[in-house]
Amino acid sequence: MEKAIIVYWSSTGNTEAMANAIADGVKAAGGTPELVYVDNVNVDELLAQPAFAIGCPAMGAEELDESVDSFVSEIEGKVSGKNILLFGSYDWGDGEWMRLWVERMQNAGANIIGGEGIIANLEPDADAKAALEAAGKQLAAF
Ligand SMILES: Cc1cc2nc3c(=O)[nH]c(=O)nc-3n(C[C@H](O)[C@H](O)[C@H](O)COP(=O)(O)O)c2cc1C
Known part of the structure; x- marks a missing residue:
């Protein structure tokens, strides 16, 4: 893939750190990561890709943040066959x-991608970062 788009939302930076680790993996695989805050996504450009990543922490009561929830609702009818890497931070x-x-x-x-989402308790530790980088390499390979 020419570029790997990583869409995310983060309030205190933990999910953003996860997005950065995925971007490191994309770069290590020779790809070009594009980190995009969820409010700034170009949906047509995103859906032109065979694969992309979306990150959001646990909010509400085990829910997505509202902005990510509405973004997911917007693309939901158009993601059949797409390869999606999901990730996010949580606490309790x-x-x-x-x-x-x-x-x-x-x-x-x-x-x-990977069969399940990648989650990190608060800030991603070294193990979580390694898993995210590996996933970034997988993302870049599409
Ligand atoms: C309003 C609010 C709701 C939250 N709800 C949950 C929750 O349901 N489950 C959970 O495990 N953590 C919950 N958390 C904790 C966050 O997921 C956690 O702090 C996470 O690291 C935030 O990621 P961020 O730094 O990318 O914003 C909540 C935090 C806030 C502020």
Whole structure:
């Protein structure tokens, strides 16, 4: 893929740090990452790609942030066959928001890269960063 678009939302920087680790993996694989805040996504450009990443922390009660939820609703009918890497940070939960999000995208016909979302408890540690970089390499390979 010419460029790998990584869409994200983050309030305190943890999911943003995850997005940066994915971008490092894309670069290590020779790709060009494009980090885009969810409010600034060009949906047509995004959906022209065979694969992309979306990141959002657990918010509400195991929910997506509202801006990401409306973005996902906007693309949901158009992601069949797309390869999507999902990621996000959480704190006190058990990752329920991510399991629900994966299920939602799979119901829309998307293939989730790695089979499940990548989650990190608060700030990504070295293990989480390594997993994110590996996923970034996979993303760049599409
Ligand atoms: C309003 C609000 C709601 C949250 N809801 C949850 C939740 O349901 N489950 C959970 O595990 N963490 C929850 N968190 C914790 C965040 O997911 C966690 O702080 C995360 O690291 C924030 O990521 P960010 O730095 O990318 O914004 C919530 C935090 C806030 C501020």
